[in-house]
Amino acid sequence: MSEKLYQKTPHRSIVIASVVSALALFFVTGHEAGAQSFQTIAPTAILVDSDTRAVLFEKNADELVAPASMAKIMTAEVVFNELKNGRLRMDSEFTISVNAWKKGGAGSGGSAMFANVNTAIRLEDLLRGLIVQSGNDAAIALAEGISGTEENFARLMNDRARQIGLTKSTFRNSTGYSDPEQKVTVRELAALSRFVIEAYPDLYKMFGEREFTWNKIRQQNRNPLLAMDIGADGLKTGNVDESGYGLSGSAVQNGQRLIVVVNGLKTARDRAAESRKLLEWGFRSYEPHLLFEAGQVVGDAQVFGGDRRSLALVSERPVRVLVRRGEGERLSARIVYQGPLKAPIRKGAQVARIEVTRGDMKALEMPLYASEDVEVGTLPQRAFDGLLEVSTGWVRRAISDAFSGI
Template identity: 55%
Template sequence: MAALSPARAQDNFQTTVRNAILVDVGTQSVLFEKAADELQAPASLGKLMTMAVIFEEIRQGRLQPEQEVVISEDAWRRGGAPSRTSSMYAAVNSRVKVQDLMRGAIIQSGNDAAIALAEAVSGTEANFLPVMATRARAIGLTRSVFRNATGLPDPEQRTTAREIALLADHIIRTYPEQYALYAEREFTWGGIRQQNRNPLLGTYAGADGLKTGYIEEAGFNLAGSAVQNGQRLIVVVMGARSLQERSNEARKLLDWGFRSFELRDLFQEQERIGEVAVFGGAQGSVPVTAGKLVRLLLPRGQSDRVSAQIVYRGPVRAPVRQGAEVGYLRVMRGSQVALQVPVFAAADVEAGTLTQRAMQGAWELGTGWIRGVARP
């Protein structure tokens, strides 16, 4: 999700946590936000960025799930049993498969597992940081700074609720097989059985991820996701004062999101939604489609009028090939922009004759390049 549509219907809802955001994944709509752009310490939510790198390394074939990694003394000392922090409790100098380290980092929030994975990619955790930074920018995290692979305290390590939601969305969409690990309830390593720390799993309908975090500076953080009736929401709460507040506020946000909004289908996947003008073509216009189901999330019982326009820089010059992006569909809810999606040519338009081009040029002198759409 390159951007998130702004919140519209949160006036009657409040949360006690310092920072929060609630996002509908299907429409990329922000349903609620509170100080969502304030920079805060991520705590173990920082491991989401570590895992996004690891998942991409696996997808690119540079890291294999069955590959064994030696647990270095550094990973053991700073993230294992001697650290007295969240740990997988992998023994120093032992060999652990990448797939087990992933479970250790995700389910048990093991700092030893996170450091070992960073070392598997880059040799050292320090060398892993530029890889994290590059990947974060590619995903669209423009403000987040990650100074370690674990989320342990660092004065420079900062993120926002909005960017954590963006990161969570990226993981869910891009790595569905690996994302399934976030739903696993427990993991045993070295004879030590540990439960997943996400309080939503098994207790909230449809919850299947993602991660919790705590350090004194950050408070209690959580990034979670749940699916109900085909709708997926992502919730991020940061700065809660207790485990109970973190859990309660995340649940409250999800409950509110699922019950307060309804999805409306505007255009079907290949439906022709209008036309854009073509200059120099055998035809003076070309039909366009969004190429996917266009849906809008609306507050239940809302009365704002929904309208749509095709916006493009034109006229589009011939020849035009089917599938070429030619503009975007702008959907308005009342006076507010609710949704923008690209539109694509639904047919080929070949170059026209000289006479056709001359006539079209004269006609376009008196027209604009915003076309109304008959629906919604």
């Protein structure tokens, strides 16, 4: 049994179906959990479970901040995407321009791969210089080699950012050098990190490499989490004066991956300590609970103009939610879609999503898909649906108008 609620929008209605039948799974014996119990000195921070997308902790997660060298995660994503689509190969060569050498090389004062000016370097080596050594010379060489200039490459970075769902972050260069218009949120840095991990599993392994030697200069990976015994395998650190010390990191324990992003810390030691504490707290405090198996019906959606009035919705992946260990807490679930859905609908089409919330925080969001085809209904069926939609539309408008005056 599901309860349908409607919210008024400029176009179609957003249908919210409470997953009443599943709510029993969301209660853990004990008292209801309160607010976040973890505290951090990081001005901005977020901790996310990679599988469920659950936010376990957040602090000023939507505040725009300077990414520093964490912007290189976006630079790497652009290069990874070029490789994935066959426009580049690992043995493609890029030349270290005078600009890349002066602006990002050994004499620039920042992190560098120590590449020599006017030398041709294989893409695979430049990627390691970018990721392991955080080389600004490598970042600029990649940008110029792919787009001609850093400015053009920044436009490509922003295009890719929007394509993968980053709506607030703006990139202006490939290095993370300070720019008043280059801003991100830690929430979107976590989403970017998760995307890179999931979309490029083989290439992502570079983020976990502990050292890289180029031009006879051996450098350690700057990510302090890799040296800790916590299952860390990436990603990047960053530091500029305007933002302080930041880190986007990921670790896996017992098959569970957590992603942490912190920014604004005063020292590299604080950055390492706060990132580690967040990860350890997350692994210690939460455990996954299975709600629905992959392919199991999660709920249903109303259909307009079809050969049936409703459509069963399924998830392609198991639906799991994280709950606090040893504490009772209440979570709420709902199915959200733009509806009613209009026939025809093909099996496997993404038509809705399930949302689970823990207080004010989203514990889970996953897409839901049509379990079967829905064909266009007969003329009498379509006429009946039309009359029903008109009548319920009047009811929704009346309810909206009544509450608008309160």
